[in-house]
Amino acid sequence: MKIGLLGYGKMGKTIEKIALARQHDIVLKVDTNTETYTLDDVDVAIDFSTPDAAVDNILKCFSHNVPVISGTTGWLQHYDEVVAMCKERDGTFLYASNFSLGVNIFFELNKTLSKLMANLPEYNISMEEIHHTQKLDAPSGTAISLAEDIIKNSKYGTWTLDAAKTKALHIDAKRIENVPGTHEVLYTSNVDSISIKHTAHSREGFALGAVIAAEWIAGKKGVFSMKDVLNIG
Ligand SMILES: NC(=O)C1=CN([C@@H]2O[C@H](COP(=O)(O)OP(=O)(O)OC[C@H]3O[C@@H](n4cnc5c(N)ncnc54)[C@H](O)[C@@H]3O)[C@@H](O)[C@H]2O)C=CC1
Numbered sequence: 001m002k003i004g005l006l007g008y009g010k011m012g013k014t015i016e017k018i019a020l021a022r023q024h025d026i027v028l029k030v031d032t033n034t035e036t037y038t039l040d041d042v043d044v045a046i047d048f049s050t051p052d053a054a055v056d057n058i059l060k061c062f063s064h065n066v067p068v069i070s071g072t073t074g075w076l077q078h079y080d081e082v083v084a085m086c087k088e089r090d091g092t093f094l095y096a097s098n099f100s101l102g103v104n105i106f107f108e109l110n111k112t113l114s115k116l117m118a119n120l121p122e123y124n125i126s127m128e129e130i131h132h133t134q135k136l137d138a139p140s141g142t143a144i145s146l147a148e149d150i151i152k153n154s155k156y157g158t159w160t161l162d163a164a165k166t167k168a169l170h171i172d173a174k175r176i177e178n179v180p181g182t183h184e185v186l187y188t189s190n191v192d193s194i195s196i197k198h199t200a201h202s203r204e205g206f207a208l209g210a211v212i213a214a215e216w217i218a219g220k221k222g223v224f225s226m227k228d229v230l231n232i233g
């Protein structure tokens, strides 16, 4: 498969390594220094760029009839517009806040736990996410996905980064040098606590999931998620 990388930073470079090992060709690498480029030779585009750049990159793929995978976080206020545009253009699109297979299992575990805890309001729920210091957005896209699933079954109506707002689900977003991505969900009562945690040891899990998604989406039309790729949930 001929892959175009829209964003050639930490993730773009890790995806390149995994894609080459799986016998794909990288035919395009776009970063901030790229002035113009063509998608003519690209079978699937993979966007890991920046919150400001993602929407334009994705729409450009729809215009050129190129299936696109996006893992960029921090732009989701535009998700519904992008989905509408994909349908209008008969395009192919898959977004995931986290492509790692482990986190997609963790998402299911989080949903199940939140349903089990739904009638136990004596437990307060909180979350922690830790990422490297170059990360542009907070909380992480993964933390938002986890929080949205918890909120559906809980006493909290929304999430917050502000620990003082005790009626909202608090997400503590920490930034520590070189941490690839750690997420924890914690339930605490007066008598005990329960927590579930995912720790990424490197970026390779995210990159492998993105390449698997690109392999899966080639030749399909529509809007998909990792649940479709992994056939879970
Ligand atoms: N969904 C997932 O599994 C994961 C998502 N991410 C997200 O992916 C994004 C990228 O992460 P990193 O690679 O760590 O960041 P990075 O800062 O290392 O790389 C970003 C790249 O985007 C490029 N870029 C800037 N403007 C661009 C434009 N207009 N078009 C194309 N490229 C452009 C930059 O030159 C750079 O090469 C972030 O939003 C991050 O949160 C990161 C890891 C996993």
Ligand SMILES: O=C(O)C1=N[C@H](C(=O)O)C[C@H](O)C1
Pocket (backbone or CB within 6 Å): 073, 097, 098, 131, 132, 135, 139, 140, 141, 142, 143, 180, 181, 182
């Ligand atoms: O910026 C990152 O590095 C990561 N971003 C994603 C997110 O915002 O959830 C996924 C992963 O945790 C790494």
